Amino acid sequence: MTPRGKQTVRDLRRSSRSTLLRHLYFHGPLSRQELGTATGLSAGSVSNVTGELLTDGLIEECGSVDSDGGRPRILLRVTPGQAHLVGIDIGETQVRVTLFDLALTELASADQPLLAAHDPERVVRMIAGGLDQVLAAAGVPAENVLGIGIGVPGIVEQGTGADPGAGTVVHGQTFGWDAVPFGRMLREHTPLPLYVDNGAKTLGQAEMWFGAGRGSRHAVVALFGSGVGACVIADGVRFRGATSSAGEWGHTKVHVGGRPCRCGSRGCLEAYVGAEALVERWDGTVPGTSEKAGLAALLRAAEEGRPSAVALLDEAAELLGASIADLVNLFNPERIVIGGWAGLLLGPRLLPAIGEAATRYALAYPRSRTTITLSDLGPDAVTLGAATLPLTHFLDSGGEMPDHLAAVAAV
Amino acid sequence: MTPRGKQTVRDLRRSSRSTLLRHLYFHGPLSRQELGTATGLSAGSVSNVTGELLTDGLIEECGSVDSDGGRPRILLRVTPGQAHLVGIDIGETQVRVTLFDLALTELASADQPLLAAHDPERVVRMIAGGLDQVLAAAGVPAENVLGIGIGVPGIVEQGTGADPGAGTVVHGQTFGWDAVPFGRMLREHTPLPLYVDNGAKTLGQAEMWFGAGRGSRHAVVALFGSGVGACVIADGVRFRGATSSAGEWGHTKVHVGGRPCRCGSRGCLEAYVGAEALVERWDGTVPGTSEKAGLAALLRAAEEGRPSAVALLDEAAELLGASIADLVNLFNPERIVIGGWAGLLLGPRLLPAIGEAATRYALAYPRSRTTITLSDLGPDAVTLGAATLPLTHFLDSGGEMPDHLAAVAAV
DNA sequence: CTGCTTACTTCACGCCGAGATTTAACGTCT
DNA sequence: AGACGTTAAATCTCGGCGTGAAGTAAGCAG
DSSP states (O other): OOOOOOOOHHHHHHHHHHHHHHHHHHTOSEEHHHHHHHHOOOHHHHHHHHHHHHHTTSEEEEEEEEETTEEEEEEEEEOGGGSEEEEEEEOSSEEEEEEEETTOOEEEEEEEEOOSOOOHHHHHHHHHHHHHHHHHHHTOOGGGEEEEEEEESSEEEOOOSSOGGGGOEEEETTTTEEEEOHHHHHHTTOOSOEEEEEHHHHHHHHHHHHSTTTTOSSEEEEEESSSEEEEEEETTEEOOOTTSOOOOGGGSBSBTTOSBOTTSOBSBTHHHHSHHHHHHHSTTOOTTOOHHHHHHHHHHHHHTTOHHHHHHHHHHHHHHHHHHHHHHHHHOOSEEEEESHHHHHHHHHHHHHHHHHHHHHSOHHHHHTOEEEEOOOOTTHHHHHHHHHHHHHHHHTTSOOOOOHHHHHHO | OOOOOOOOHHHHHHHHHHHHHHHHHHTOSEEHHHHHHHHOOOHHHHHHHHHHHHHTTSEEEEEEEEETTEEEEEEEEEOGGGSEEEEEEEOSSEEEEEEEETTOOEEEEEEEEOOSOOOHHHHHHHHHHHHHHHHHHHTOOGGGEEEEEEEESSEEEOOOSSOGGGGOEEEETTTTEEEEOHHHHHHTTOOSOEEEEEHHHHHHHHHHHHSTTTTOSSEEEEEESSSEEEEEEETTEEOOOTTSOTTOGGGSBSBTTOSBOTTSOBSBTHHHHSHHHHHHHSTTOOTTOOHHHHHHHHHHHHHTTOHHHHHHHHHHHHHHHHHHHHHHHHHOOSEEEEESHHHHHHHHHHHHHHHHHHHHHSOHHHHHTOEEEEOOOOTTHHHHHHHHHHHHHHHHTTSOOOOOHHHHHHO
């Protein structure tokens, strides 16, 4: 059980670099002094390692603060422009490519509409085009990009070996992608490191880093859109399961044998409370309008007191609450964050009822240790979350620059 | 996110000791040679570390094998009698205390019946008595015991600080224990390290180490008894959640708003397929018979073709399959093991139907990567699993002996 | 300019694992 | 029997690590 790899003495340095870099990244500019007490490293080691990071250009000095009567502390921070990251969101209606600096400030963005056809080859070409576009717009050379994070709809099977990103295979049951060798197709267009994950999971990552999940180590980010998904964070890292498909909440059952779902099964949560299902079930649907407009109309009708709309939303809150209770019982999180465009739209109205239903359906003790909140991130969070994938790798490795320069030159 | 503690160069040695000890423990007697290639450590380091472990008495030489033409390899193994472990099962009807050696061979056991009254103070006294009894029977001094693992019914809140075991609080909703300071009460009777967890979880541990879960890193052990529970293993370690209560599968919903459950909620899986619920729902129940006899009678009736019994078991299989599908979707395990006394009893008959229902209700891709099997462990597995708790700690620490000798002397 | 405080740097030390070298413990061949 | 080859294990050297103490830098107050 739990075999741990061998460690050499050099791994210690990598661990120290990672610790300091990470701390500096998340807790703003800090002096070496503070860094030492916060991370537990001795002052000597901090000096040593920060010196290394400084000569590598990964961190830089930025001002100083007085220290009553003594030598002022020099503040250090991660150099924002030292490296860059690309985040890509492949949604139902568009492909969005965004370039960030290390501080995850958006530098350039490129949107391309995705109509009915989701042909993988076409999507890959759009990504390659968008990539060139944002790099050119910001004047950033490709070898300065640490990696490309991509959020895709569907289940992602991670690759293995030296270039795991290139081995990625995507199973997008509702997107029309069946075992698409997405990583291999992308690798033909770019030599940059690839990090692919499900779009709901990258949104969850963004929520954990910058949104309502900030500060918790055990959380579930519930994404409530056209379909329903979830991203589970356990002990600070995303829970992946054996084949990275953990957290497929939308197709858990609320009524075994109940309403048919687009996944082919029956009684799924998504078949009751997914935006598509809600709009379809509401008899006020006007053909030809979009899903978002339909859901907004449903909400308006409920606020005007139309009984059918009120009943539908009440039922949705009850089912969501019960299903969130399942998440509480199974994952025992500190926090549950409700996000996704439908969640943001209906959340303010439904949240109290959801919380009460969760209390009725969950076990008392874990429920008492969980708070349920709404997301506070905008719709661009998928690209942001996608960009955290290469960033996480960068911080974990202690600021190692991928050696794709040769590969770039070779293309 | 993911702060990792500082590491000194001495932690490397602990890591190496742990790696070698662990490998030796699980992969039988091995020569230093094989140990080196298997763990990736250099021959020099293996020699060095095993030398240390040998002088500590944690491992010993045991025979040798020829190496055609050269110096024979000396086999090493963990010294079974160097230390001992205690596993305790607090069940609905009895308290069982078992003493094991390091190889988890049973040395002595003490059972004490637990009738209607589950008074915590009484249970603690029974544990203390049983402990003295097994130690005396095997002639093992208390300071030779690495720790006491205890499986209790209910949700376990782990303590923190220097003596986490003593801070354990148990919330046993169905057992009549409400926030019982179990660790503190036990600490008054013994100075030995305490490791408390839910009984279903310790059973799951046993299943992972020695049962049907062996060899998988991502698994769910579903316990099917009077109630229903689960133990989730992610990446080789038990998934605990924020407050150690993750995996409370029995109270997830199969029909939101359905049958009332003893937990106070409605529509829980346990209210449909728990042994208590099944026996109660079957109209053939004879008052005064035990739950086990009742379930056996239900099974017999179904095998004789009684329609009401057949229908009840068919429905149970359908619901279990659907709920297992939820586990597949949410946790994405490699394997699902069905255990517990009711699972062992009904399993052979229900397993095919459960598997088919799971296939109907789960997403295709994760379901295709999961196998569903029956447990192959006996009823004493809870104590065995409980004993793995201190053992895990021992192996993780690289074979560190707890310094409770002074404490033993002081009592 | 002198002391004083505080932040940072340098350096000796003990310890680590890797890898090369040496020693140990066997078979086999002459 | 004794030399030799072969393989396992022990020993040794080496570069590298973090610690903690000693030393240096940079401000302030008098």
